[in-house]
Amino acid sequence: MPSFDIVSEVDKHQLNNAVDQVNRTVANRFDFKGVDAEVEMNEFSLVARAEADIQVDQMVDMLRASLIKCSIDPLAMEVGDKEQSGKQVKVAITMKNGLDKELAKKIVKIIKDEKLKVQAAIQGDQVRVTGKKRDDLQQVIAMLKGKELEQPLQFNNFRD
Template sequence: MPSFDIVSEFDQHEATNAVDQANREVQSRFDFKGVDASFTLEGESVTLEAEVDFQLKQMLDVLRNRLIARGIDARCMEPEDPELSGVKARQTVKLKQGLEAADAKDIVKRIKATKAKVQAQIQGEKVRVTGKKRDDLQGIMALLRSEEGPDLPLQFDNFRD
């Protein structure tokens, strides 16, 4: 019976490369000359450090562009509020990975609302969709790509025929 998994993931190695490229871009940009600004990747969060809040906003755009260039969907970024402390400004950006229970339930509900002949099951941080026909599964994929739903980057993984 054909099946596939709906996941929300990114490649950790590509995220590391994107942060390294963003660091190099900030060091070489004219508007950051003489400014102590850097990106640091710690697990699934990126810390941005600069001298003022305005520079953090520019650095956030640089990071977003580098992630997109490396094939990581920018919707996985969840920036927190900047912390301003005298000489330094710091901001943490979490890189979301995995489907939360509420988002997984929403996806299952939208699949069931289509009345397609498929079954959707929540399995941890992914949703498995099974059906008798490959065309039904591809229709669900097209529906989830086009529909406005949870603001998450969705990937379709482990397609079995």
Template sequence: MPSFDIVSELDKHELQNAVDQANKEVTTRYDFKGTDSGFDLNGNTVTLKTESDFQLNQMYDILVQKANRRGIDVKCMDVKDPDVQLKSAKQVIEMREGLDAPLAKKIIKAIKDSKLKVQAANQGDSVRVTGKKRDDLQQVMQLLRGMEDLEMPLQFNNFRD
């Protein structure tokens, strides 16, 4: 019986490359000369450090641009409130991955409401979809790609015939 998994994964290697490219751009830009500005990656957490709130916003834009070029969706970024003091500004961005329970329920409900002849089951941090026909599974993929209100990027893997 054909099946596939719906997941939300983060490519950590591409994230590292995006942070490295953003650091390189910040060190070469004129408006950041003389400041101790930079990005710091620790696990799934990116920390932005600079001197002012304005520069923090510019650094965030640089990170988003580099991440998009590397195929990292901005939806997986959980931006925390900036910590701005007199001569320093810091902001933490958590990179989320995996499907949490409310999002998995939302996906399963959308699949069941579509009246396609498939079954969807929550597998922890993924959703497994099984059906008798390969075409039904491809229709589920199209349905989920068309949904605008999902707060995480989705990938479809482990497709089996």
């Protein structure tokens, strides 16, 4: 029976490239000369720090643009609140990696509401969709691409 998996993954190597690109841009920009500012990466959590609010905002915008260039959907980026600590302003940024239970349940409900002849099952941090016809699975993919969800989706492991 044909099947595929719905996942939400961030390529760690491309994320690392995007962070490096932002740090190089910050080092070369005139308005950041002499300013202690950088984006630090630890797994899928990032911290942007600089000396002023506006600089942190600019760095977040640079990161968003850099993610787009590295083929990562900026919807995967969740920006926290700004924190003032000493003369530094920090903002925590988390990258959504994997489907959480709530979103997986929402995806399964959307698929079931369409009344297509497919079955959707939650398997850890992904959703497996199986059906008898390949066309039904392709309809599910097209329908989910049209929906506005709070996280980017990828469709992997398509088997016939």
